Structure formats: C-alpha cells, structure tokens
Amino acid sequence: MVRKLLSKPLTWIVVALVGAGGLYWFQPWRLFTDTTVADTLAVVASAAPPSEQPASEQPAPVRAAVVLARGSFVTHEHDTSGSARIVRNADGSHQLELIDLDTSDGPDLRVWLSDQPVRTGSGGWHVFDDGAYAEVGKLKGNHGNQVYRLPAGIDPGDFRSVSIWCKRFSVSFGAAALA
Numbered sequence: 001m002v003r004k005l006l007s008k009p010l011t012w013i014v015v016a017l018v019g020a021g022g023l024y025w026f027q028p029w030r031l032f033t034d035t036t037v038a039d040t041l042a043v044v045a046s047a048a049p050p051s052e053q054p055a056s057e058q059p060a061p062v063r064a065a066v067v068l069a070r071g072s073f074v075t076h077e078h079d080t081s082g083s084a085r086i087v088r089n090a091d092g093s094h095q096l097e098l099i100d101l102d103t104s105d106g107p108d109l110r111v112w113l114s115d116q117p118v119r120t121g122s123g124g125w126h127v128f129d130d131g132a133y134a135e136v137g138k139l140k141g142n143h144g145n146q147v148y149r150l151p152a153g154i155d156p157g158d159f160r161s162v163s164i165w166c167k168r169f170s171v172s173f174g175a176a177a178l179a
Helices: 002-006 009-026 028-032
Strands: 036-038 066-075 081-088 094-102 109-114 133-138 143-149 161-166 171-177
Touching (some): 094 109
Parallel strands (some): 036 143
Antiparallel strands (some): 066 081, 066 171, 094 143, 109 161
16 A cells, blocks of 8 residues: 555655655754854943042043843753843943853744743743743844844833743743843
C-alpha cells in the first residue's frame, strides 16, 4: 500500500510541500545561527559625593539619563541570561536596554513590555500575552547590548516585565521582572 502510494507523483508533491512548510514554520537552522548586537547604552547619572564648595559656587546640575527600573532575565522556553533596564533620557524620552543578552535565535522573536509578573519554570512561558503588553520591536540579535526607543505613547510605569517573545509560537524565551 505504502509503496503504491509513494509511486504516485502527487504524493511526492504533497510530501515536498508539507516538508517545505514545516521548514518555514520551525526554521530549525536558527538553532545554529547567532547575531551579536553592540548598541551604545545610556550613560546614567550616579550619586556623587557632596561637594565641599559652597552651594553658590557649585556648577548647575547637568540633566542625565536615569534608570527607572531594572531586572535580570530568567530562562523560559530557551536558556536566557542578561539584564534589562528602562532608562529616562535627559530629553525626557524613554528607552529599554537589554544588557549582555544571551539567548537562542528563533523565528519571529519580539521584545515585549508586559504588565504580567515573571514566573519561573514552564508556568511562566505563556503569560505575557494575558494582560496588557507593548511590542517595542523585533529582537535585533540574540547576543549583546540592545537599545529600543519607547514610543511617546508608552508609559514605562504601566509595565512590570520585559519578555523575549516568540510571536509565532506564543511563548517566552526568557523574561526579566522590572523593579
């Protein structure tokens, strides 16, 4: 029966189409590809010791970038490490920074801010699309430092976490709680 079925050209066409569709959907070669990004991170203000000069002689304070929230990545579907921080720039704009990110490559990876808490283990893989979330962009690469400018309409205070989200399979590769 199987030999008779495989001798028909239509069967081979169907097998080829299913195989091509499977390759497109899962993109298994991404298990062996890496992209490293080296965006320039914000220089943030640090607490300086008080000056011994009288206040009238001290220079005017310079507006600098300030870290509003930060957190470390935990692994979900794929091993993920590094940290994330939300920075308010001197001009009042905001950006999300992924620092020393290390994760797997995958099809259709996005960077999401979410109002959901980060949970460890498989129970945290699928929660980030349960509530409010904002996609800040496609993941630029699976290694290195990355900066994503937040649109003016996104209030960073509305979000509790950042996720490396595989949109195709609705699963988190890894996430960081922002505190």
